[in-house]
Amino acid sequence: MGTISTNIMNSKSIKLMYLLGNMFLLTGCIGEDIISDFVEPQIIIENPIVNLKVGDMYQLNAILLDDTGKPTSGEVFWNSSDEEIMTVSENGLLEGISEGVVTITANSDQIQSSIEIMVSLEETVEMNQRIAEVRTTSSYPLSGTAVLHIESGNSRLELLEDFQTTSALPGLYIYLTNNPNTIDNALELGPVVDFSGAQSYAVSAEVELFTYNYVLFYCKPFVVKVGDGELK
Amino acid sequence: MKRMIFGLLFILISAPAFPGGGWTKEKGTGFYKIGQWWIISDEHFTSSGEIDPNGTRGTFLTSIYGEYGFSDRITGIVYFPFFARSLVYDQISDTNGSVIIPGEAINSVGDLDISIKYGLIQNKPFVVSATLTLGIPTGNDRGGSDGSLQTGDGEFNQMLTLDVSRSIKWGETYPYFSIYSAFNNRTNGFSDEFRYGFEAGITKGKFTFLTRLQGISSFKNGDTSFNSSGTSIFGNNAEYFLISPELAYSFSNKMGVSATFFHPISGKLIFSKPAYSFGVFFNL
Numbered sequence: 001m002g003t004i005s006t007n008i009m010n011s012k013s014i015k016l017m018y019l020l021g022n023m024f025l026l027t028g029c030i031g032e033d034i035i036s037d038f039v040e041p042q043i044i045i046e047n048p049i050v051n052l053k054v055g056d057m058y059q060l061n062a063i064l065l066d067d068t069g070k071p072t073s074g075e076v077f078w079n080s081s082d083e084e085i086m087t088v089s090e091n092g093l094l095e096g097i098s099e100g101v102v103t104i105t106a107n108s109d110q111i112q113s114s115i116e117i118m119v120s121l122e123e124t125v126e127m128n129q130r131i132a133e134v135r136t137t138s139s140y141p142l143s144g145t146a147v148l149h150i151e152s153g154n155s156r157l158e159l160l161e162d163f164q165t166t167s168a169l170p171g172l173y174i175y176l177t178n179n180p181n182t183i184d185n186a187l188e189l190g191p192v193v194d195f196s197g198a199q200s201y202a203v204s205a206e207v208e209l210f211t212y213n214y215v216l217f218y219c220k221p222f223v224v225k226v227g228d229g230e231l232k
Numbered sequence: 233m234k235r236m237i238f239g240l241l242f243i244l245i246s247a248p249a250f251p252g253g254g255w256t257k258e259k260g261t262g263f264y265k266i267g268q269w270w271i272i273s274d275e276h277f278t279s280s281g282e283i284d285p286n287g288t289r290g291t292f293l294t295s296i297y298g299e300y301g302f303s304d305r306i307t308g309i310v311y312f313p314f315f316a317r318s319l320v321y322d323q324i325s326d327t328n329g330s331v332i333i334p335g336e337a338i339n340s341v342g343d344l345d346i347s348i349k350y351g352l353i354q355n356k357p358f359v360v361s362a363t364l365t366l367g368i369p370t371g372n373d374r375g376g377s378d379g380s381l382q383t384g385d386g387e388f389n390q391m392l393t394l395d396v397s398r399s400i401k402w403g404e405t406y407p408y409f410s411i412y413s414a415f416n417n418r419t420n421g422f423s424d425e426f427r428y429g430f431e432a433g434i435t436k437g438k439f440t441f442l443t444r445l446q447g448i449s450s451f452k453n454g455d456t457s458f459n460s461s462g463t464s465i466f467g468n469n470a471e472y473f474l475i476s477p478e479l480a481y482s483f484s485n486k487m488g489v490s491a492t493f494f495h496p497i498s499g500k501l502i503f504s505k506p507a508y509s510f511g512v513f514f515n516l
Contacts, residue, residue: 028292030335031321033274038327068327139282168279168469168501171378184325184332221380222276223287223323223333 033223037182039069043076043106043113044178046208051118051125052086052096058124060092061208062106062113069179079105085119132215132229134159140166142227146215148176148203155203157189157215164196165227171220174201176212180228183218192217253410253431254359254397256351257301265297265490267511269313273503277472277496283504287333288321291383293342297511305351309363313342316371316383338375343384344368363393387420391427407434421455423469438488440480447473472499480513487514 371384433442
């Protein structure tokens with residue numbers, strides 16, 4: 001009788017162990033999170049100017065972005081609203097002809113981007129700074145002002161004195177991106193080094209002032225966006 | 233080096249560490265359990281107690297738990313997750329189906345808990361015991377490409393627990409009640425903790441039903457500042473209050489199975505989805 005009971009217990013034990021093992025196998029697989037990352041395709045004129053001196057030339061650069069904000073290939077066509085004031089070559093090379101204001105348009109496959117430029121006798125003025133009011137998109141506090149400076153040899157993103165977030169966030173990183181929903185194709189500037197106050201992050205010299213349109217704060221361990229700000 | 237601990241894992245796994253409440257094992261007897269514990273969570277309680285999303289993470293522990301009575305008053309307890317798996321899901325673009333961030337997983341052992349329980353008052357209506365638990369950091373606290381996949385917290389902690397229990401006769405059954413409180417001294421910059429809980433259970437035939445209410449409060453005396461890597465100790469200062477009903481079925485006096493559901497009611501810096509466990513236990 002004792003032997004029979006022991007055998008039954010052993011049989012149950014084996015079945016239960018088998019069940020336990022199967023439960024582990026079923027639950028231990030890497031699944032998928034689906035991220036809503038659609039953005040409208042667009043053309044970005046990376047290095048616009050405010051003013052071009054009569055007789056000066058200036059090369060504009062444009063990049064095409066697909067519906068996830070990823071740079072993509074495609075032909076860009078340039079157009080000037082008044083070629084008696086400013087001409088633009090098929091490669092985006094501007095030349096100031098006479099005083100006035102023109103609209104330069106870059107277009108490709110039904111998307112376009114335009115900038116307004118003044119042609120004058122004043123020296124050519126390049127823009128070198130954009131500002132974003134950053135805000136939280138989560139329950140974690142995050143706010144302040146970010147300033148993107150593009151200068152030869154010293155491009156940087158500065159968080160001003162009013163910046164603040166929480167030390168409770170682990171692995172908080174800062175990015176420049178054209179898709180604030182994801183860090184895919186974003187430029188990582190590094191981990192946020194202080195949870196409040198002024199701080200500065202180096203930006204690659206290859207980045208133009210309008211290469212990216214958003215500042216993004218992302219918690220790497222949580223794989224989730226924490227905040228953002230549109231550069232204006 | 234960045235240190236980020238996802239609190240729920242390392243808090244909940246210690247839940248079965250005190251199934252005996254204030255009672256110690258009789259000399260020469262033992263209780264053993266092989267269990268599977270797991271959690272998959274795509275949201276967490278923030279530092280302010282609100283619920284925020286996160287990339288889905290999962291942790292799975294296959295463990296052995298044992299109590300043995302060295303004497304009628306002294307019980308040795310070991311909890312060892314001998315196989316631990318921690319993972320994070322792939323992040324997939326809804327727009328084009330591409331993998332934005334590939335998921336990953338690590339496998340290792342988890343953190344080992346060794347406890348010694350001493351029966352201060354036994355064989356009285358109220359029984360009282362004190363337990364010293366040493367949390368040995370045998371798990372991996374820096375797994376995965378960013379160090380956030382972990383099967384251990386990387387710190388050696390010492391916890392002192394006081395359990396008070398009572399069993400009463402109620403008809404043909406003997407329901408029991410236990411309360412406990414504990415001080416958990418943590419190292420490596422982690423805040424110390426106050427733990428507390430209430431447990432009530434009743435056995436009817438081959439079924440035992442019990443429910444625990446458990447909580448943790450942080451003394452917030454650990455490292456909270458950002459370091460040069462821009463990271464803080466996440467899971468430090470984690471707090472929670474949860475309910476965990478458990479149902480056990482005994483095939484015999486010597487063997488049975490149990491299933492537990494851990495439901496966090498509130499918390500801070502801790503996963504907010506429930507955890508589950510299933511186990512096979514032996515009274516020998």
